[in-house]
Amino acid sequence: MDQTAKSDPKVEQEREKHLRFEKVAETTTYLVVIGFFILTLLPFKLTFPRLILFILYGVLLTLAFVWFHFLPKKFVGPLKTFLYFLITIGFIYLGVHFTGGIRSFVIFVFYLSILRAAAYIELKSFIVLNVLISGLLLVEALFFSGTVPISEKLSLWSLQTWVLIAVAFFGRYVFDEEKRAEGAEESEKLKTVKQIDNVKNEFVYVISKKLKEPVGTLEGYLTTALSAAGNNLNVDLKSFLVKAEENTKRLSRLINDLSDISKIEQQTLSLDLTDVDINQVIGSTLSDFNISAAEKNIRLGYQRPLEIVIVRADYSRLHEILANLVDNAIKYSPNSSQIEVGFTHDQKNVMISVKDSGFGIPQESQVHLFEKFYRVEKNKGIKGTGLGLFVTRELVERQGGRIWFESKEGVGTTFHFTLPLVGVR
Numbered sequence: 001m002d003q004t005a006k007s008d009p010k011v012e013q014e015r016e017k018h019l020r021f022e023k024v025a026e027t028t029t030y031l032v033v034i035g036f037f038i039l040t041l042l043p044f045k046l047t048f049p050r051l052i053l054f055i056l057y058g059v060l061l062t063l064a065f066v067w068f069h070f071l072p073k074k075f076v077g078p079l080k081t082f083l084y085f086l087i088t089i090g091f092i093y094l095g096v097h098f099t100g101g102i103r104s105f106v107i108f109v110f111y112l113s114i115l116r117a118a119a120y121i122e123l124k125s126f127i128v129l130n131v132l133i134s135g136l137l138l139v140e141a142l143f144f145s146g147t148v149p150i151s152e153k154l155s156l157w158s159l160q161t162w163v164l165i166a167v168a169f170f171g172r173y174v175f176d177e178e179k180r181a182e183g184a185e186e187s188e189k190l191k192t193v194k195q196i197d198n199v200k201n202e203f204v205y206v207i208s209k210k211l212k213e214p215v216g217t218l219e220g221y222l223t224t225a226l227s228a229a230g231n232n233l234n235v236d237l238k239s240f241l242v243k244a245e246e247n248t249k250r251l252s253r254l255i256n257d258l259s260d261i262s263k264i265e266q267q268t269l270s271l272d273l274t275d276v277d278i279n280q281v282i283g284s285t286l287s288d289f290n291i292s293a294a295e296k297n298i299r300l301g302y303q304r305p306l307e308i309v310i311v312r313a314d315y316s317r318l319h320e321i322l323a324n325l326v327d328n329a330i331k332y333s334p335n336s337s338q339i340e341v342g343f344t345h346d347q348k349n350v351m352i353s354v355k356d357s358g359f360g361i362p363q364e365s366q367v368h369l370f371e372k373f374y375r376v377e378k379n380k381g382i383k384g385t386g387l388g389l390f391v392t393r394e395l396v397e398r399q400g401g402r403i404w405f406e407s408k409e410g411v412g413t414t415f416h417f418t419l420p421l422v423g424v425r
């Protein structure tokens with residue numbers, strides 16, 4: 001039963017409100033009683049009635065302490081709050097009555113407002129309210145208090161202001177405390193979300209690792225079968241096998257993307273940086289796409305330069321980057337179009353480009369293109385996951401490069417990325 005009450009956010013909220021109110025009530029009571037306690041001494045003439053008052057406040061203070069500290073704190077509810085409220089008003093009334101300076105009942109309303117305000121409103125408005133109330137109290141003390149001497153009026157006013165400021169600071173303390181509690185709760189939540197995220201990443205990583213091997217084997221067998229028996233197969237069977245190989249390759253890329261994402265998010269993605277001949281990677285990547293390009297009658301061109309250009313990169317990651325870009329170029333281009341791959345270099349970097357004459361990327365989508373799971377709305381009919389470019393950018397940047405693109409709808413897209421140059425032979 002207790003658990004139901006705890007898990008119900010409304011009940012919890014009520015409970016918190018009462019607890020907060022109790023805190024305010026307790027401190028306000030102390031402040032008021034101590035304030036009046038001091039007030040009895042303020043004109044510095046300890047007459048007999050003042051001595052009695054002084055003792056009375058001492059007793060009240062002790063009572064307040066006992067009341068707040070020895071009542072069962074577990075029990076919270078409107079009744080207890082009401083009692084706290086009542087006792088606080090009682091103290092204030094006694095104070096006001098015995099000091100005799102202020103007869104106006106308005107002061108109770110002020111103090112009530114302060115109590116309420118401290119518990120519920122924002123610090124800024126709370127301070128403004130207090131300044132206004134202080135002003136009113138000053139007028140009250142100076143002009144409407146009858147026979148009280150001016151020095152006493154001023155001391156009374158300064159006391160009231162003091163009490164108000166103290167309550168304001170207390171209000172601030174309560175709110176800060178609350179914010180701290182909220183902050184702690186938030187970071188607790190964040191921790192849980194992070195833990196769930198880690199478990200999810202771990203899960204994705206394990207699954208993709210387990211899938212990688214059988215899918216790789218399947219892809220290998222299909223490629224071998226096609227190249228060994230390709231010409232002896234009837235047309236239908238051959239096209240089935242080509243489709244199977246193509247889809248297996250796609251599946252394999254998806255598994256790679258998933259495994260990379262889990263590694264990126266767990267910060268365990270490792271790179272094996274070596275000197276790589278850029279011509280060789282581009283050549284081998286493009287040969288993987290000969291069939292899918294031919295199916296759409298797309299010309300896959302590569303201006304192979306004579307010089308041998310070496311970059312510092314992870315061979316298989318570089319292959320993955322190129323494969324993602326070429327795959328996209330084919331997917332998002334119409335039949336019978338052209339794709340050009342090429343590269344240039346300066347003293348420091350090699351810039352590799354994949355240029356298509358495809359659908360292009362709408363202006364409003366361009367800022368989101370490298371986001372995880374982002375897909376252009378109008379291309380959603382084409383199979384994809386929205387992971388390729390996210391992974392590609394991570395892979396490029398982790399190898400010390402940069403990636404960007406230029407695109408115009410209906411004209412085409414060119415992706416460029418750089419890698420550190422090692423040398424030219």
Ligand code: ADP
Pocket residue numbers: 324328329332356358359360361369374375376377379383384385386387388389390413
């Ligand atoms: P996927 O291709 O799996 O959807 P990507 O992250 O590789 O995911 O690409 C994100 C989106 O960017 C794609 O859905 C596509 O709309 C758009 N896009 C990527 N490359 C190109 C391109 N060469 N031409 C046109 N649009 C592209």
